[in-house]
Amino acid sequence: MPQPKLQTTRDIVLRALPYVRGSVLDVGAGSAKYKSLLEKQAESYVAFDAVAGANVDVVGSVEQLPFPDASFDAALCNQVLEHVAHPQRVVGEICRVLKPKGVCILTAPFVAPFHKDPEDYFRYTVDGLALLVCEAGFDVIEKDCYTPIFSTFFQMFEFTYFNPYAPHKHGGGWADRFLRYALKCAKILDRLFAKRHIVYGNSYVIARKS
Numbered sequence: 001m002p003q004p005k006l007q008t009t010r011d012i013v014l015r016a017l018p019y020v021r022g023s024v025l026d027v028g029a030g031s032a033k034y035k036s037l038l039e040k041q042a043e044s045y046v047a048f049d050a051v052a053g054a055n056v057d058v059v060g061s062v063e064q065l066p067f068p069d070a071s072f073d074a075a076l077c078n079q080v081l082e083h084v085a086h087p088q089r090v091v092g093e094i095c096r097v098l099k100p101k102g103v104c105i106l107t108a109p110f111v112a113p114f115h116k117d118p119e120d121y122f123r124y125t126v127d128g129l130a131l132l133v134c135e136a137g138f139d140v141i142e143k144d145c146y147t148p149i150f151s152t153f154f155q156m157f158e159f160t161y162f163n164p165y166a167p168h169k170h171g172g173g174w175a176d177r178f179l180r181y182a183l184k185c186a187k188i189l190d191r192l193f194a195k196r197h198i199v200y201g202n203s204y205v206i207a208r209k210s
Contacts (some may be wrong), residue, residue, distance in 0.1 A: 006146035007187060008032070009078050009107050012204045017041050019103040019141070019206060023075030027094060028062055028080035031055050038076065048071075063089040070099045081108045081132075082122045090179075091136040098209045104138060107204045110145065111152050113159035126203040138207035147201025148194035154186040155201060 006012065013034050020041040026032060029047035032055035039045050048065070049056045058067045063086055067148075075094050081087040094104055108124040130143045147155070162175060 006144070007151055007190070008147070009202070009204075010037070012107055012146060013037050013076065013078075013105065015101075016105045016206050019105075019208075020074045020185075023071070025065075025072040025094075025097065025183045027065070027077040028083075029056060029076075034076060034078070037151070038074075042074070042190045063093065065093045065097050067097045069096055070102075071097045072102060073099055074103045074105070076105045078105075078107050079109065081106070081124065081129075082112075083117050083119055085119070085121060087122060087132060088136070091132050091138075095209055098180055100209060102209045103141070104133065104207050104209070106133060106203070106207070107146075107202055109201060110203050111156075111199060111201055113156055113163075115159065124203050126205075129203045129205050130207075133205050133207045137210050139210050140205055140207050142206040143204065145197055145200035145203050148190040149199040150186040150189040150194065151183070152201035153185055157182070166167070185191060 005030055017037065020038060022042065023044045024042040026034065026038065026045065026047045027048050031053065032047040035045055035047065035055070047055055047057045049059060050062060052059045058066065058180060062080060069193050075098060077094060081090060084090050098104065106129060107150050108129055110123055110125055112123065114120050126143050126145050134140065162179065167195065
């Protein structure tokens with residue numbers, strides 16, 4: 001069942017924090033927006049991305065991670081798998097660089113607008129994401145969907161008319177106020193009416209290396 005309280009990936013990271021320890025690898029970290037959360041539990045944190053940035057520690061291909069086997073205790077891979085041509089390789093590489101019993105936190109979209117970053121290939125059901133990690137050598141600790149139906153519809157509307165990936169963002173102060181109000185309404189509707197799991201925005205899996 002989609003859980004109305006689980007709206008964003010931040011909610012998933014907070015939910016997974018009890019499993020985080022030791023050294024943590026953030027795969028496809030981008031701006032490393034969850035660094036502060038992960039560092040509360042971790043002894044060390046490495047932000048890895050295909051594109052260099054102010055918050056990126058190591059640059060390379062997510063399909064061939066430049067780390068030795070069994071280097072990390074935990075890994076986060078947030079909204080990356082839809083953008084890679086060979087997601088099985090990425091999950092397999094994450095498994096390789098994790099220590100035995102290491103934990104992986106994976107999120108991926110199921111219903112989401114097309115968004116090239118730099119490409120956009122796939123969407124994942126909860127069971128599809130779980131199958132991917134199991135075939136790579138993980139045991140699933142927890143799996144579910146998040147971003148219920150009304151928040152998902154809000155995201156579709158936002159991307160259509162106020163696309164954050166567009167070269168020139170539309171709107172201004174009035175648009176920001178409107179979007180904040182619309183998102184607040186969507187979350188209220190989710191709490192009241194999101195009872196089924198047919199439509200949801202994202203899937204997540206928390207898994208442990210076998």
